[in-house]
Amino acid sequence: MAPKGQGKKRSALHDVVTRDYTIHMHKRIHDTQFKQRAPKAIKEVVKFAQKTMGVKDVRIDPKLNQEVWKLGVRGVPRRMRVRLERKRNDDEDAKEKLYVYATPIVGITNFHGLQTTVVDQE
Numbered sequence: 001m002a003p004k005g006q007g008k009k010r011s012a013l014h015d016v017v018t019r020d021y022t023i024h025m026h027k028r029i030h031d032t033q034f035k036q037r038a039p040k041a042i043k044e045v046v047k048f049a050q051k052t053m054g055v056k057d058v059r060i061d062p063k064l065n066q067e068v069w070k071l072g073v074r075g076v077p078r079r080m081r082v083r084l085e086r087k088r089n090d091d092e093d094a095k096e097k098l099y100v101y102a103t104p105i106v107g108i109t110n111f112h113g114l115q116t117t118v119v120d121q122e
Helices: 025-029 034-053 062-069
Strands: 018-024 058-060 079-088 098-104 117-119
Touching: 018 025, 018 034, 025 034, 025 079, 034 058, 034 062, 034 079, 034 098, 058 062, 062 079, 062 098
Parallel strands: 058 098
Antiparallel strands: 018 079, 018 117, 079 098
16 A cells, blocks of 8 residues: 555646636635735635646736726625636746646626536637
8 A cells, every 4th residue: 555645646747728717716715804805816816726737837817817806905706717728838947847827707797507617729
């Protein structure tokens, strides 16, 4: 029996993929003081992207930042639909081979029944 935590790790190196996720922001920033809600929401999006895509380098699109801050520092949306794209890093001196680029999907008002979807690469 293998020691705990030393199983096979799946590499994300070959997976250049784009997925759409719904992030439940309300549960992630609950019990946070008003002046810290939007900054914490951005940090939670980064944390979510790192966990789901398996890459430490996460880049936030300015439009996603505007969507979080649209209603002010304390009016963060309860849920957000986010597109996470795992891409290859072309810099030769980069620490990581891949990075994740997070962009918002705007115009969604009803999140009922939305699932995580894989987007075809164009």
